[in-house]
Amino acid sequence: xxxxxxxxxxxxxxxxxxxxxxxxxxxxxxxxxxxxxxxxxxxxxxxxxxxxxxxxxxxxxxxxxxxxxxxxxxxxxxxxxxxxxxxxxxxxxxxxxxxxxxxxxxxxxxxxxxxxxxxxxxxxxxxxxxxxxxxxxxxxxxxxxxxxxxxxxxxxxxxxxxxxxxxxxxxxxxxxxxxxxxxxxxxxxxxxxxxxxxxxxxxxxxxxxxxxxxxxx
Amino acid sequence: xxxxxxxxxxxxxxxxxxxxxxxxxxxxxxxxxxxxxxxxxxxxxxxxxxxxxxxxxxxxxxxxxxxxxxxxxxxxxxxxxxxxxxxxxxxxxxxxxxxxxxxxxxxxxxxxxxxxxxxxxxxxxxxxxxxxxxxxxxxxxxxxxxxxxxxxxxxxxxxxxxxxxxxxxxxxxxxxxxxxxxxxxxxxxxxxxxxxxxxxxxxxxxxxxxxxxxxxxxxxxxxxxxxxxxxxxxxxxxxxxxxxxxxxxxxxxxxxxxxxxxxxxxxxxxxxxxxxxxxxxxxxxxxxxxxxxxxxxxxxxxxxxxxxxxxxxxxxxxxxxxxxxxxxxxxxxxxxxxxxxxxxxxxxxxxxxxxxxxxx
Numbered sequence: 001x002x003x004x005x006x007x008x009x010x011x012x013x014x015x016x017x018x019x020x021x022x023x024x025x026x027x028x029x030x031x032x033x034x035x036x037x038x039x040x041x042x043x044x045x046x047x048x049x050x051x052x053x054x055x056x057x058x059x060x061x062x063x064x065x066x067x068x069x070x071x072x073x074x075x076x077x078x079x080x081x082x083x084x085x086x087x088x089x090x091x092x093x094x095x096x097x098x099x100x101x102x103x104x105x106x107x108x109x110x111x112x113x114x115x116x117x118x119x120x121x122x123x124x125x126x127x128x129x130x131x132x133x134x135x136x137x138x139x140x141x142x143x144x145x146x147x148x149x150x151x152x153x154x155x156x157x158x159x160x161x162x163x164x165x166x167x168x169x170x171x172x173x174x175x176x177x178x179x180x181x182x183x184x185x186x187x188x189x190x191x192x193x194x195x196x197x198x199x200x201x202x203x204x205x206x207x208x209x210x211x212x213x214x215x216x217x
Numbered sequence: 218x219x220x221x222x223x224x225x226x227x228x229x230x231x232x233x234x235x236x237x238x239x240x241x242x243x244x245x246x247x248x249x250x251x252x253x254x255x256x257x258x259x260x261x262x263x264x265x266x267x268x269x270x271x272x273x274x275x276x277x278x279x280x281x282x283x284x285x286x287x288x289x290x291x292x293x294x295x296x297x298x299x300x301x302x303x304x305x306x307x308x309x310x311x312x313x314x315x316x317x318x319x320x321x322x323x324x325x326x327x328x329x330x331x332x333x334x335x336x337x338x339x340x341x342x343x344x345x346x347x348x349x350x351x352x353x354x355x356x357x358x359x360x361x362x363x364x365x366x367x368x369x370x371x372x373x374x375x376x377x378x379x380x381x382x383x384x385x386x387x388x389x390x391x392x393x394x395x396x397x398x399x400x401x402x403x404x405x406x407x408x409x410x411x412x413x414x415x416x417x418x419x420x421x422x423x424x425x426x427x428x429x430x431x432x433x434x435x436x437x438x439x440x441x442x443x444x445x446x447x448x449x450x451x452x453x454x455x456x457x458x459x460x461x462x463x464x465x466x467x468x469x470x471x472x473x474x475x476x477x478x479x480x481x482x483x484x485x486x487x488x489x490x491x492x493x494x495x496x497x498x499x500x501x502x503x504x505x506x507x508x509x510x511x512x513x514x515x516x517x518x519x520x521x522x523x524x525x526x527x528x529x530x531x532x533x534x535x536x537x538x539x540x541x542x543x544x545x546x547x548x549x550x551x552x553x554x555x556x557x558x559x560x561x562x563x564x565x566x567x568x569x570x571x572x573x574x575x576x577x
Contacts, residue, residue, distance in 0.1 A: 122324035125284045126338040126389070127313035136337065140328035214328075 005179070005188060012175040013195055015089045019161040019171055020199075023096035024154045027104045031153075032146070034060065034101065035108030036134060042113075046120065046130050060102040068099050068160050072167055092169030096160060104153045111145025112138055144214040151207025155200050162196075172196055235298050237262050237393050237425040238283065243292035245278055245449075252278040253289065254449040260393070265419055265426040267440030267457065269433065269472060275449040276429050280397055283427075284316050285309040297392040314342055317386030321398035323378040325370040331381050332357065332366040338389040349388075356384035360414060376407035383414060387424075394418070394426045400435055412439050433476040437461065437533055445469045458536035462503040463566055478528040478540045480570065487573060494575030497526065498552050500541045501566040507539030518555040521547045544573075 034056065040046050041053035066074070072095045076086045079094040115138055123137050139146070162173020172192045180189025236259040245253040253275050260266045270276050281287035282294060285301055294301050297315055304312060317338075325334050332353040333340075339349035357363045360380040370378055379399060386394055396415065400408040416439045419426055428440055436443050436457060443460050445453040447468040453460060461477060464470045480497070488497060500511050507530045516523040528541035545552065556567035 116324075118320060118322055118324045119326060121286065122318065122320060123326075123337070123341070124286060125313055125316070125318045126341050127310040128341045129310060132341055136341070137326060141326060143328065 001187060001191075005185070008175060008179070009172075009188070009191055009195070012170060012172040012192070013199075015169070016158065016161050016171040016173070016196075016199070019089055019092055019096060019164060019169065020154055020157045022093045023100055023161075024150070024157050026093070026097035027100035027153060027157075028150060030097075031101045031104030032108050032139075034105035035112055036138065038105065038109045039112040039138070040130070040134075044117075046124075046133050060105055063098065063102040064106070068095075069163050071095055071099050072164060076167070087168040089169050089171065092161065092164035092167060092171075096157060096164060099160065100153055100157055103156065104149065107149030107152060108142075108146050111142040111149060114145060115141045144211045147207060147214065148211045151204060151211075154203050154207070158196065158199055158203070234262055236260055236295075237264075237297055238427065239293075239295040240282075241293045243279075243282060243289045243294060245282060245287065245289045251449045253282065256292070256446070256449070256451055258444055258451060258454075260425055260427060262425055263419070263423045264442060265416070265428060265440045267428045267430065267436030267443040268446060269430055269436055269443060270446035271431060271468070271472070274446045276431075276446060277397075278449075279446070280318075280395060280429060283393075283395060284313050284318065311342070314338060314389040315392045317389065317391035317394045319379070319382045319386050319394065319396045319399040321401045323370070323375075323382045323402075325378055325381055325385070327370055329369075330366065331362065331368050331370065331373070334370065334381055335384045335388055338385060342389055352388060353384070356387055359387070359418075360384045374407075375403050376410060379403065379407075379411050380414065383411070383418070387418070387422075392425065394424050396426060396428045396430075398430055399428075401430070401432065408435070409438070415439060431472075433472050437476065439534075441534075445472065458503050458533045458538050461531075461533055462501050462538045462540070462564075477531065477538075478542070480527060480542050484526065484542075484573075485570070488571030489574070490571050492572035492575055494573040495547075496545045496552060496572050497570045498543055498545065499528075499568050499570055500539070500543065501568075502539040502541075503564045504537060506562065506564055507537040511541060512543060514559060515543065515545060515552070515555065518559050519545055519547075519551060521545055542570075 037056055038053065038060070041049040041056070043050060063071070075095045075098060079091050080086045082094050083091045085091050119137050119141060120133055123133055128136065161169070161171050162176070165171055165174025165177060172195060176189055176192040179185045180192060238258070238260040240256055240258045243253050243256040244251065256275070256279065268276060268279070278287060282289050283296065285304065289302060292302070296312075299312065301309065301312060326337070329337065332350060335353040335356050336349040339352060354363070354366065357366055360383055362377060362380055362384070365373065365377065370381065373381065382399070400411050403411060412435065415426060418424055419439070428435065430436060440457050442455065443457045444451050445466060445468055447466070452466040453464065453469045460469060461473065464473050480499070484497065502509070512523045512525055523543050523545045526542040526544050528539070530537050530539040532538070552567060552569050556565070560567065
């Protein structure tokens with residue numbers, strides 16, 4: 001293969017990995033508290049507040065119902081405000097994070113809700129504050145599910161980052177469309193798809209191992 | 218040295234010890250259902266009180282009121298001298314460390330090791346890591362699980378999990394141990410070992426225990442006093458041996474069914490209140506008198522043959538409790554009178570149950 005193409009593929013892989021991990025990390029930082037807030041404010045939660053719960057739930061649903069490609073374009077002004085430009089890998093991280101955060105929040109919410117009520121009450125009965133309940137019970141007990149959900153989020157982000165090529169974000173998806181599809185470079189297409197498969201398998205493998213290690217406790 | 222000394226820091230003895238728990242007129246309704254209706258109850262220091270009732274009787278609401286997870290609509294709850302109904306949520310948090318709880322389903326945190334589970338109440342109370350792990354070590358010794366400190370709860374058997382649960386409940390030196398159906402998920406043998414452990418703790422630490430259960434056997438093996446709750450009310454209360462010997466309320470009788478001797482159904486089915494046939498009567502007795510030869514005494518007094526039909530002497534802790542059913546061949550009607558004149562003691566209760574058909 002043309003060394004220029006190999007260079008491009010390498011660059012695209014790095015861009016994809018950077019976009020996925022950066023936006024994944026941001027969605028973890030914001031999505032986990034959001035998931036906790038959803039669980040805590042729900043009926044029977046440790047800080048029941050149905051009004052707040054409904055507001056947060058609606059915002060999360062709103063973001064989740066917009067197709068990513070539209071979110072990508074709609075968020076251009078926001079991206080420009082935060083990053084200074086709407087183009088490139090750095091700029092793509094903004095819409096990717098904004099799309100992934102509510103997604104991960106819902107996944108985390110499901111895991112957090114599975115923590116048995118009895119455990120929470122047992123720790124409340126010891127005199128724990130809400131924050132102690134979160135730190136000692138909710139998060140540690142739900143951790144395997146949260147990590148499994150985070151893995152799913154990263155895999156979804158890997159796919160979504162391909163679409164970010166539409167705003168010139170680079171990455172493997174961009175490469176596949178411009179070279180593989182528009183220039184009929186079948187080899188590029190195959191290599192790109194193969195790399196994506198490897199990335200996804202790698203992420204899933206690592207995620208599964210972490211979950212298994214946590215569950216063995 | 219005969220002169221009076223007092224250890225520095227030792228508590229000054231108080232006159233008339235205040236009960237560890239004192240409930241008065243506690244009422245809590247959910248919608249139209251009264252979960253608790255004017256419950257008054259007190260538990261003395263060092264006592265084991267069994268609170269027994271069917272599911273839905275109000276036991277869970279009572280527990281949740283005691284640790285402040287639920288607030289009563291009215292009434293007063295004093296724990297270790299502190300009125301808790303007036304405390305705010307934030308004020309309740311440190312107070313809850315005075316109550317150690319043991320749960321039916323153990324409620325151990327799977328993400329923490331055994332020692333970290335036991336140390337958790339101390340972590341919540343802000344005790345330094347070194348000190349709380351030291352305390353966890355001592356408690357593991359107490360419950361006989363020193364080798365499991367670093368294990369996770371998933372590696373333990375049910376009985377071991379409950380031992381950890383008890384150790385955790387003791388971590389913060391509570392004034393009261395609240396056992397919420399702690400043995401209901403365990404097999405009989407394990408149940409006995411957990412009850413033995415609780416009795417041991419009660420004796421060695423002088424810890425007050427409230428034992429909530431639906432099983433009379435549990436009450437009978439370790440409680441000194443029992444309170445029966447039904448439809449949100451305490452319907453019967455007294456020393457375990459007395460309540461076992463002479464239950465008054467229908468719910469108590471039904472809870473005791475199977476734990477104490479009952480007249481076999483085929484016999485009670487053919488009894489009629491009047492008649493000339495053999496009379497059947499019951500004798501309930503507590504204390505040393507349980508060993509009396511009742512058959513001989515009644516035979517002498519009645520001038521007829523009296524035979525034992527069913528029953529025997531049981532021991533509730535160290536107190537003998539007898540329940541016998543006798544058949545008197547003739548003159549059965551005089552039984553109450555005979556009992557009144559010959560066995561007029563407060564600990565003996567004789568009751569004519571009825572007559573069998575006089576076919577032969």
